[in-house]
Amino acid sequence: MENSRLARPVPVSCILASLLALLILGCSAQTRKSASCVYQHPEKGVITAENCIIRDESGQMAIAEDHVRNLRFGKEGLAVVRAEPDGWMYVNRKGEVVVSDVPTMDNWADDFNDGLVRVHRRNKWGFADKTGKIIIPLIYDCAMGFEDGVARVCEGCKYERVHDGEFRWMCKGGTWKRIDTTGKAK
Numbered sequence: 001m002e003n004s005r006l007a008r009p010v011p012v013s014c015i016l017a018s019l020l021a022l023l024i025l026g027c028s029a030q031t032r033k034s035a036s037c038v039y040q041h042p043e044k045g046v047i048t049a050e051n052c053i054i055r056d057e058s059g060q061m062a063i064a065e066d067h068v069r070n071l072r073f074g075k076e077g078l079a080v081v082r083a084e085p086d087g088w089m090y091v092n093r094k095g096e097v098v099v100s101d102v103p104t105m106d107n108w109a110d111d112f113n114d115g116l117v118r119v120h121r122r123n124k125w126g127f128a129d130k131t132g133k134i135i136i137p138l139i140y141d142c143a144m145g146f147e148d149g150v151a152r153v154c155e156g157c158k159y160e161r162v163h164d165g166e167f168r169w170m171c172k173g174g175t176w177k178r179i180d181t182t183g184k185a186k
Contacts, residue, residue, distance in 0.1 A: 036049060036083070037063070039067070040071070040080065041072065042070075049067055051064065052067040054095075068093065068094070077092065077093065078090040078091060087100075087101065088103070088109035098131065102119060102120075103119075105118075110145060113147060114148075114181050116136070121138055122138070123159070137183070142154040142159055142174070149181055150179070152176055152178055153178075154177075155174055158172050158174070
């Protein structure tokens with residue numbers, strides 16, 4: 001009879017071992033580390049560190065815990081990290097990326113000025129605060145950092161690479177105006 005062929009119960013230990021293997025394999029498939037990143041160590045200065053960026057399946061980045069404790073945090077409570085191909089970013093003390101797409105200024109990440117940092121995405125410029133919130137939308141073709149509560153922004157200018165001087169990129173042409181930290185014209 002067919003009923004006499006009932007399957008034998010699987011021991012609980014086999015089920016638990018299988019679940020543990022799936023959990024371990026699943027976690028390793030969800031995260032991977034990048035080749036390297038650059039950051040400022042409080043005692044050693046600027047260093048290049050291997051395997052410091054962790055990414056999940058969606059591409060979200062974080063800094064590996066063993067590197068977070070080596071970061072130099074500024075007055076905003078954030079540290080600067082650079083990873084290829086992602087560029088400069090600011091991370092918090094948990095290693096979470098708070099602000100990404102930070103442009104280079106004087107061979108390092110742009111600084112926060114008047115509580116805001118420039119952000120450059122999809123060829124547009126705007127400003128974010130230390131929580132990563134975009135305060136001034138990415139609508140400008142170029143932007144300079146804030147100084148004494150005012151920033152210069154450009155509409156219709158071209159962001160071009162130049163091979164002379166200190167800066168590698170320069171904004172040319174267009175209409176420049178001054179804005180305050182809320183984005184209102186001055």
